[in-house]
Amino acid sequence: MRSSSNKVGYIFKNYQEIKKSDFEKLFEIFNDLITYTSGDFNEAIEWLKQLDKEYNLTNENYTIDDFIEDLKKRGFIKEEIEQNGKQKIILTAKIEQAIRKQALRQIFGKIKKKGIGNHRGFNKGAGDEHTGDFRGFQFGDSIEKISITETLKNSQINNGLDNFKINESDIIIEESFHKSQMSTVLMVDISHSMILYGEDRITPAKKVAMALSEFINTRYPKDSLDILVFGNDAWLISIKELPYLTVGPYHTNTVAGLNLAMDILRRKRNTNKQIFMITDGKPSCIRLKDGQYYKNSNGLDPYITNKCYAMAQLARKLHIPITTFMIAKDPYLMQFVKNFAFANKGKAFYTGLKNLGEIIFEDYEINRRKRIKWITKK
16 A cells, blocks of 8 residues: 655755866866867967966866876877977867867857747748647648647537547647758858957857857758858868867958858759858958959948849849848948848848857758748849
């Protein structure tokens, strides 16, 4: 006989933070420093030592030297002998993945806390992600979309238990979002202006790129993500190169970046394609037919901006929407981005650096849940 003293219920108590080891605490900080220093191990360690002096990150039982030894033992770094005989510490693929995962956790943590965004534009239809909405059966609806529970409940209400039967009018369909493969090109501006005026814009951009790549690879492995950078020219980079990305003494050749992005997407077979562009918004360079560069950093040059608008219109004709993430706050440059988005019939977010990751992730999810259909007026 079951004892009456056994009770079922909930126990409420104060949240207790999960304790992290000394290594885990330092490792999180170190990963951010590696991103900030573009993969320079020695510089990252020097920064870590400075932070240790100021905030007492280590103790007598666990020092920075112990941390470095643990990095070696766990396979995050390894030593190599250079041609001159000197030892050099290099990062392994294991830490590169750890950095991407940490970037993903950081951004998704903010999304869960803030719940950013209220722009819902999902197309309902035959899909594989349930919305929680229900409707009556219509001719042509797939059998798989019938909600058995709601249909039985509806039949019982309409016909009663004594005369139980299911009529066509009793059948309930659960709505779902259409999800299809998405091909995305992420363009990252690495021109000199990305670090001007004492503001580091490239590190947040790198974090977003790393997090987005990890997110797609783990959650949507059938989707594709190509990452390119653009300065005087544009070129593809691999995901492994992201932590080491640096800003160069470049102008901003937005046209070259868009041209390469569209070339990549033309070769993709699926119909859903998009371009994400992270930039401070000022195009200042184009490459002429003779191979020379036309550069002008003084304001917005109509010769350059008109070329950008032409590329935006071409992308529109190819059914490739461009979403621009403007991370500067200059009203003069914001007007260019606004005109650019209008030419493409795309979108523009004037995000600053703080919410860049959250907004990009939400926009990615929205875009892949709906089938992109552009209505072009002829």
